[in-house]
Amino acid sequence: MQRILIWDIPTRLFHWTLAVSFAVAWLTSESDEWLGVHVFFGYLMLGMVAFRVLWGLVGTHYARFSSFWFGPNDALTYLRQVMKGHAARHIGHNPTGSAAIYLLLLLTVAVGLTGFFTLGTEEQQGAAAGWLSIAQGRTFKKLHEAFAIGMLLLVIGHIAGVVIESVLHKENLARSMVTGTKLAPNGAVSVKPRTLIAVLMLILVGSFGVWWFSYALHAPIEKQFGRPSGSISRASVPFVGTKLPDNAQWREECGSCHIPFYPALLPVRSWARTLAEQDKHFGTDLGLDAGTSVAILAFLTANAAERHLTEAGLKIDRSLAPNAAPLRITETPYWIKKHREIPNATWLAPKVKSKTNCDACHLDAMQGTYEDAAMRLPKP
Numbered sequence: 001m002q003r004i005l006i007w008d009i010p011t012r013l014f015h016w017t018l019a020v021s022f023a024v025a026w027l028t029s030e031s032d033e034w035l036g037v038h039v040f041f042g043y044l045m046l047g048m049v050a051f052r053v054l055w056g057l058v059g060t061h062y063a064r065f066s067s068f069w070f071g072p073n074d075a076l077t078y079l080r081q082v083m084k085g086h087a088a089r090h091i092g093h094n095p096t097g098s099a100a101i102y103l104l105l106l107l108t109v110a111v112g113l114t115g116f117f118t119l120g121t122e123e124q125q126g127a128a129a130g131w132l133s134i135a136q137g138r139t140f141k142k143l144h145e146a147f148a149i150g151m152l153l154l155v156i157g158h159i160a161g162v163v164i165e166s167v168l169h170k171e172n173l174a175r176s177m178v179t180g181t182k183l184a185p186n187g188a189v190s191v192k193p194r195t196l197i198a199v200l201m202l203i204l205v206g207s208f209g210v211w212w213f214s215y216a217l218h219a220p221i222e223k224q225f226g227r228p229s230g231s232i233s234r235a236s237v238p239f240v241g242t243k244l245p246d247n248a249q250w251r252e253e254c255g256s257c258h259i260p261f262y263p264a265l266l267p268v269r270s271w272a273r274t275l276a277e278q279d280k281h282f283g284t285d286l287g288l289d290a291g292t293s294v295a296i297l298a299f300l301t302a303n304a305a306e307r308h309l310t311e312a313g314l315k316i317d318r319s320l321a322p323n324a325a326p327l328r329i330t331e332t333p334y335w336i337k338k339h340r341e342i343p344n345a346t347w348l349a350p351k352v353k354s355k356t357n358c359d360a361c362h363l364d365a366m367q368g369t370y371e372d373a374a375m376r377l378p379k380p
């Protein structure tokens with residue numbers, strides 16, 4: 001027996017980068033504040049899988065798929081042998097481990113792609129912003145979560161497998177994924193470290209990180225909302241949401257006393273009522289002529305909550321009883337639910353003063369999108 005190199009450096013880098021990325025992405029998945037970090041590691045994992053597939057074709061001996069191309073039957077047979085405590089030792093990947101690797105690669109792609117579409121719909125950010133409807137986005141979000149849970153279970157299984165194998169064959173497998181070496185019988189294939197490829201990988205990942213965290217996360221969001229640069233501190237993915245349909249007449253007539261409330265915030269029946277009862281609009285008379293009323297109602301109808309143009313639209317539509325026609329957005333169950341935890345002191349802050357001053361907290365209120373990423377609570 002002699003100690004030889006089994007895992008080249010790129011394979012080890014891939015392994016540990018994927019492991020760390022998965023852990024960080026999992027830990028940052030619940031909070032909007034960490035979305036920028038979460039998405040970075042998601043893209044990194046997709047990039048790593050692309051590399052691994054390539055390396056499985058052109059990499060060194062034990063990294064090649066041809067060296068661990070086992071079928072599901074081999075995987076089950078080997079698992080049974082392990083459970084009985086007398087499985088043959090493999091210098092490269094064993095059949096059960098190989099199955100876990102192929103499944104993990106597939107699941108990573110599934111998690112990454114569904115995440116990409118979730119980001120594009122739920123958050124209206126990233127390259128897929130605006131590609132799909134909000135309802136499709138919700139399906140992708142559920143799939144994203146289900147695949148991620150599947151991946152977690154597989155990772156747990158993989159770690160258990162490594163521990164069991166290490167005990168069974170009295171060798172520390174986790175350590176050999178760090179050092180790359182294993183004890184092998186004379187004549188076993190040993191591989192080259194492939195240092196240059198590993199350095200290239202590090203340079204690529206490093207540049208991606210620098211670009212992401214110093215540029216991609218910061219530049220566009222402030223410009224988009226016309227706020228002074230440096231005014232938005234929370235790291236989030238660039239907000240490139242689709243522009244919603246606009247109408248100059250509506251903006252002028254319905255935006256003179258308060259911000260123009262975007263049509264998607266109420267259903268058609270509410271807007272019809274608003275215009276029908278315009279002579280007693282919250283204590284004022286809007287006094288619109290017939291032509292203007294018709295034109296504004298047409299725009300409000302075409303983009304009302306039922307059209308599901310935004311996540312808020314979809315949820316407000318679903319939160320209302322079929323014939324409820326509230327005149328206030330702030331009286332819809334969805335709005336009340338979303339704002340019930342805001343402390344009184346915040347409502348009384350000089351910058352807010354009224355619930356209807358949506359613009360005080362939602363940077364994108366004038367655009368009508370009401371995305372999480374554009375919400376900032378003013379200090380009381």
Ligand code: HEC
Pocket residue numbers: 253254255256257258261274281282284285286296327328329330331354355356
């Ligand atoms: C002359 C001033 C004025 C104009 C013009 C005006 N509104 Fe209002 N609107 C008000 C006032 C006042 C309120 C009550 C604000 C409050 O409670 O803070 C209100 C409230 C609303 C609300 C309820 C907000 C909420 O959820 O509590 C909606 C919806 C609304 N207006 C829609 C419209 C539409 C649509 C138009 C254009 C057709 C329009 N408004 C034009 C004065 C106006």
Ligand code: HEC
Pocket residue numbers: 265311312329330338339342346347352354355356357358359360361362370371372375377378
């Ligand atoms: C005092 C600040 C404040 C004001 C004013 C305010 N909101 Fe909000 N809004 C919030 C907060 C905080 C949330 C919760 C965000 C979350 O759940 O992550 C929220 C959530 C929302 C959501 C859900 C967004 C999502 O994707 O979770 C919508 C839609 C919304 N607000 C619409 C409005 C509208 C319309 C108005 C004006 C009529 C308004 N808000 C006024 C602070 C405010």
